[in-house]
Amino acid sequence: MRRISKQIAAACAAALCLLAAGCGAKTALDPAAARDRLGEELSFTDQMTDMDTAGACRFYSVDPSLAADGAAYVGSGATAESAAVFEAVDAAAAGEIAAQLQAFTDSWIAGYSDYKPEEVPKLESAVLEQDGVYVVFCVTADNTAAKSAVRSLLHP
Amino acid sequence: MKARTIAVGLLAAACLTGCGRQPASAQQNGGTDQAAQAAQTTQPAPQAAYADTALVGNSYIESFFTYDALPGAACFYRVGLNVNSVFEQPMLQGEDTQTPVIGLLEGRDFANIVFFFGENELGWSNRQAFTEQYGRVIDAARAACPDAVIYLAANPPVSAEASAKNEDNTNNASIRACNAEIAQVAQENGAVYVDSFAALAGTDGCLPADAAADGIHPAKEYTAKWADLLKREIAEAQSK
Numbered sequence: 001m002r003r004i005s006k007q008i009a010a011a012c013a014a015a016l017c018l019l020a021a022g023c024g025a026k027t028a029l030d031p032a033a034a035r036d037r038l039g040e041e042l043s044f045t046d047q048m049t050d051m052d053t054a055g056a057c058r059f060y061s062v063d064p065s066l067a068a069d070g071a072a073y074v075g076s077g078a079t080a081e082s083a084a085v086f087e088a089v090d091a092a093a094a095g096e097i098a099a100q101l102q103a104f105t106d107s108w109i110a111g112y113s114d115y116k117p118e119e120v121p122k123l124e125s126a127v128l129e130q131d132g133v134y135v136v137f138c139v140t141a142d143n144t145a146a147k148s149a150v151r152s153l154l155h156p
Numbered sequence: 157m158k159a160r161t162i163a164v165g166l167l168a169a170a171c172l173t174g175c176g177r178q179p180a181s182a183q184q185n186g187g188t189d190q191a192a193q194a195a196q197t198t199q200p201a202p203q204a205a206y207a208d209t210a211l212v213g214n215s216y217i218e219s220f221f222t223y224d225a226l227p228g229a230a231c232f233y234r235v236g237l238n239v240n241s242v243f244e245q246p247m248l249q250g251e252d253t254q255t256p257v258i259g260l261l262e263g264r265d266f267a268n269i270v271f272f273f274g275e276n277e278l279g280w281s282n283r284q285a286f287t288e289q290y291g292r293v294i295d296a297a298r299a300a301c302p303d304a305v306i307y308l309a310a311n312p313p314v315s316a317e318a319s320a321k322n323e324d325n326t327n328n329a330s331i332r333a334c335n336a337e338i339a340q341v342a343q344e345n346g347a348v349y350v351d352s353f354a355a356l357a358g359t360d361g362c363l364p365a366d367a368a369a370d371g372i373h374p375a376k377e378y379t380a381k382w383a384d385l386l387k388r389e390i391a392e393a394q395s396k
Contacts, residue, residue, distance in 0.1 A: 045369060046369045046375075047368075047369045047375035047376065049222065049223065049375075049376055051222075055224075059221075059222065060249075061249045061250060074222055075222075075369070076218075076219050076222070076368065076369055076373055076374070076375035076376065076379075077215055077216075077218035077219045077222065077235075077373040078368055078369035078370035078372065078373040078375070079369065079370070104249060107248040107249055107253065108248060108249075110248065111234060111235045111236065111248040112235065114236055115215070115235040115236035116235070
């Protein structure tokens with residue numbers, strides 16, 4: 001009886017070990033490193049420039065109080081291309097950032113429809129993904145490939 | 157007893173491993189907060205040197221905004237904006253996306269206002285309409301900011317390839333002609349003409365091929381050259 005109790009206790013402990021390890025296994029991203037990785041992997045036709053958290057919030061009209069960290073890769077104005085990675089202060093803030101990025105996209109579609117209509121398909125197929133506190137946004141020359149790259153970034 | 161001890165030990169080890177991941181920024185920030193605090197107490201914040209300056213107009217301003225080429229300057233612009241639509245269309249992003257762009261000057265005490273127009277009007281056959289309306293834009297700016305120095309930026313050249321493509325009459329010959337009109341508008345309205353074309357053109361009179369991804373909108377290096385020109389013009393005008 002004592003041996004069976006010990007075996008049960010050991011099995012429970014093993015199960016708890018697996019559960020505890022699984023609860024902590026969330027992707028942790030460094031926005032600047034993730035931005036650099038996307039910059040290497042994605043297809044851009046514009047001359048791109050790195051931006052820090054403040055620059056990224058300013059460029060996309062994102063409320064800076066929502067972002068704990070962020071980094072962006074933006075074009076020169078010759079195209080609508082850009083990419084950004086935000087780490088929000090919490091998941092609710094991440095949802096707000098995603099909404100603001102969608103608003104940014106919608107306004108650029110409106111502006112580019114008359115100005116440079118060839119850029120509109122890139123905006124209409126923009127990649128916008130949220131996972132927990134992280135939000136990743138891309139407008140590139142190949143958004144199909146961008147979608148795969150972002151999924152790989154958020155779910156390695 | 158021994159099995160229980162081992163199980164508890166394994167459980168404790170697993171908890172420490174599973175709960176130890178934090179967002180990368182939290183791990184990094186713990187080490188940099190002290191350094192950041194030290195920097196804040198010893199170094200003053202950088203000045204927004206051109207907080208008294210507004211850039212108003214078309215998509216050329218986007219690179220000034222992106223690169224903060226005139227630090228602190230207000231950038232009131234919209235892609236495709238012209239001397240008519242500046243009275244009708246708002247910005248696409250920013251704090252105010254409702255007020256027509258020219259209206260963003262109201263209630264602001266700018267010392268310098270730099271206008272960027274002409275590129276989207278190259279295809280206008282009625283050139284008098286362009287020059288007269290540009291005069292109205294200047295009048296509206298003076299009504300909002302009576303003491304501001306007004307600058308009219310010439311259009312920069314486009315690349316040889318873009319010039320040959322000649323979309324919407326965008327070629328260097330028509331740009332030169334438009335710039336001559338802008339210079340005349342400046343003279344007639346007491347504004348400063350800023351010769352952006354000369355500052356950015358290569359020896360062949362074109363924008364260098366590597367200066368702009370589309371041959372039209374200067375990227376970082378040539379936006380910086382353009383900004384340097386504006387800084388010199390502003391310094392000279394303000395010294396008088």
